[in-house]
Amino acid sequence: MRITTWNVNGLRAAIRKGFAxxxxxxxxDLLLLQEIRVxxxxxxxxxxxxxxxHVHWHPAQRxxxxxxxxxxxxxxxxVGTGTSEADPDDEGRLISVLCEGLNVSSVYLPSGSSxxxxxxxxxxxxxxxxxxxxxxxxTGPAILGGDLNIAHTEKDIFYAKANExxxxxxxxxxxxxxxxxxxxxxxxxxxxxxxxxxxxSWWSNRGxxxxxxxxxxxxxxxxxxxxxxxxxxxxIHREAGITVSDHAPVSIDLD
Amino acid sequence: MRITTWNVNGLRAAIRKGFAxxxxxxxxDLLLLQEIRVxxxxxxxxxxxxxxxHVHWHPAQRxxxxxxxxxxxxxxxxVGTGTSEADPDDEGRLISVLCEGLNVSSVYLPSGSSxxxxxxxxxxxxxxxxxxxxxxxxTGPAILGGDLNIAHTEKDIFYAKANExxxxxxxxxxxxxxxxxxxxxxxxxxxxxxxxxxxxSWWSNRGxxxxxxxxxxxxxxxxxxxxxxxxxxxxIHREAGITVSDHAPVSIDLD
DNA sequence: CTTGGTATG
DNA sequence: CATAACAAG
Numbered sequence: 171m172r173i174t175t176w177n178v179n180g181l182r183a184a185i186r187k188g189f190a191x192x193x194x195x196x197x198x199d200l201l202l203l204q205e206i207r208v209x210x211x212x213x214x215x216x217x218x219x220x221x222x223x224h225v226h227w228h229p230a231q232r233x234x235x236x237x238x239x240x241x242x243x244x245x246x247x248x249v250g251t252g253t254s255e256a257d258p259d260d261e262g263r264l265i266s267v268l269c270e271g272l273n274v275s276s277v278y279l280p281s282g283s284s285x286x287x288x289x290x291x292x293x294x295x296x297x298x299x300x301x302x303x304x305x306x307x308x309t310g311p312a313i314l315g316g317d318l319n320i321a322h323t324e325k326d327i328f329y330a331k332a333n334e335x336x337x338x339x340x341x342x343x344x345x346x347x348x349x350x351x352x353x354x355x356x357x358x359x360x361x362x363x364x365x366x367x368x369x370x371s372w373w374s375n376r377g378x379x380x381x382x383x384x385x386x387x388x389x390x391x392x393x394x395x396x397x398x399x400x401x402x403x404x405x406i407h408r409e410a411g412i413t414v415s416d417h418a419p420v421s422i423d424l425d
Numbered sequence: 426m427r428i429t430t431w432n433v434n435g436l437r438a439a440i441r442k443g444f445a446x447x448x449x450x451x452x453x454d455l456l457l458l459q460e461i462r463v464x465x466x467x468x469x470x471x472x473x474x475x476x477x478x479h480v481h482w483h484p485a486q487r488x489x490x491x492x493x494x495x496x497x498x499x500x501x502x503x504v505g506t507g508t509s510e511a512d513p514d515d516e517g518r519l520i521s522v523l524c525e526g527l528n529v530s531s532v533y534l535p536s537g538s539s540x541x542x543x544x545x546x547x548x549x550x551x552x553x554x555x556x557x558x559x560x561x562x563x564t565g566p567a568i569l570g571g572d573l574n575i576a577h578t579e580k581d582i583f584y585a586k587a588n589e590x591x592x593x594x595x596x597x598x599x600x601x602x603x604x605x606x607x608x609x610x611x612x613x614x615x616x617x618x619x620x621x622x623x624x625x626s627w628w629s630n631r632g633x634x635x636x637x638x639x640x641x642x643x644x645x646x647x648x649x650x651x652x653x654x655x656x657x658x659x660x661i662h663r664e665a666g667i668t669v670s671d672h673a674p675v676s677i678d679l680d
Numbered sequence: 681c682t683t684g685g686t687a688t689g
Numbered sequence: 690c691a692t693a694a695c696a697a698g
Contacts, residue, residue, distance in 0.1 A: 180691080
């Protein structure tokens with residue numbers, strides 16, 4: 171089965187720019203979306219309940235902002251949203267589902283790059299997310315997929331030196347990500363591609379960052395032990411996204 | 426000499442869509458602009474001080490909103506802005522210049538169509554404008570050009586019946602316009618085209634209003650007696666504007 | 681339906 | 690540099 175995660179940077183814009191064709195090409199069984207920036211009622215019926223898919227939307231309260239979703243070819247049940255009972259998750263950043271015994275989450279960590287206040291929000295979110303991950307059931311296979319807005323190592327970012335003080339590549343953010351791996355989560359794409367530079371999953375819209383492949387790898391599919399034992403391969407669809415989003419879709423194939 | 430008035434609906438957008446070509450085509454000696462929606466400092470030097478023109482900008486205080494300008498091939502002096510000493514005209518709606526003995530004004534009356542408060546503002550503006558017109562020197566030739574946001578008669582609007590209660594075609598607005606004519610101002614385009622339906626100078630962006638020519642004539646060049654004695658012809662450049670603004674440029678040729 | 685400003689990424 | 694909400698026309 172194929173699981174794909176994609177920060178679409180506004181689903182309505184993505185649809186205009188060829189989202190459907192790219193999904194038809196990638197053929198995921200499970201599709202984790204981030205930054206949908208839409209509520210279902212703003213979509214045509216055709217997109218709100220697309221033919222051949224089971225879909226769950228988890229939009230933000232605020233219009234045109236953030237939001238995640240899960241699309242699946244097979245039926246699934248919602249396990250939960252947000253990091254705890256106490257977390258209303260009104261920015262629509264975390265949704266977990268159970269599909270064919272596989273626990274799959276679509277997550278969109280806040281960006282901290284716009285202003286210091288947002289970095290505070292990001293770090294609070296990272297803390298809550300860590301607690302939430304720790305509390306996940308350890309028995310069945312599980313996948314954490316989404317835009318974590320953090321590049322892990324110097325292999326995951328083109329301009330490592332220049333970004334040592336940038337949100338998304340701060341030492342303590344990289345360490346936070348490392349802790350997830352230490353806790354038994356596998357970075358599937360890194361596992362697949364080995365110790366090479368890249369491949370990246372996000373490029374700034376400014377300048378010619380994408381064309382020059384000056385990107386960051388901030389979109390991940392993390393697998394726990396049970397899921398990782400079924401891992402076959404990983405793909406970063408670097409061409410697929412070009413016309414659609416500033417992020418590339420990222421996929422894994424599991425047995 | 427040719428005088429042209431044009432509500433450009435955002436000069437920066439107009440420039441992107443071919444403003445320069447249209448002006449080169451029309452070849453005005455005096456160009457009265459409305460709804461420039463820009464301050465000179467937001468323009469490149471090339472547009473702030475265009476080659477071969479004397480230009481005066483009268484922007485609104487508020488960014489991206491309203492504003493008028495006068496462009497002239499020959500030098501001119503500013504006679505004044507706003508309707509009185511007491512009127513700061515901070516929406517940049519009225520500028521008068523003196524060029525070769527001709528008194529020329531570019532005026533942009535408020536629209537009242539968005540909400541009742543704006544209709545109040547429009548009517549206050551109409552009253553001040555009437556006083557201002559009355560106080561103009563009666564000796565030399567004078568032209569009042571611009572977007573008055575009022576269609577005068579049923580010949581000046583496609584859907585007369587449907588718009589009897591619409592701002593821009595209200596009985597007292599039409600009467601206010603009639604009073605200008607009674608005070609000795611000549612509606613040059615109407616004089617030129619005679620008692621026919623149209624030609625219109627503005628079409629809604631909604632539906633296919635322009636294609637179906639369901640428009641309004643709300644852009645005028647009014648001439649006092651001295652100017653009207655020099656009147657030769659009038660043109661509504663119905664094709665020129667199509668790619669640029671929702672208003673067509675309107676011109677007169679004077680001896 | 682379009683412009684342009686703003687917030688956010 | 691792009692998306693989307695908004696205010697205004």
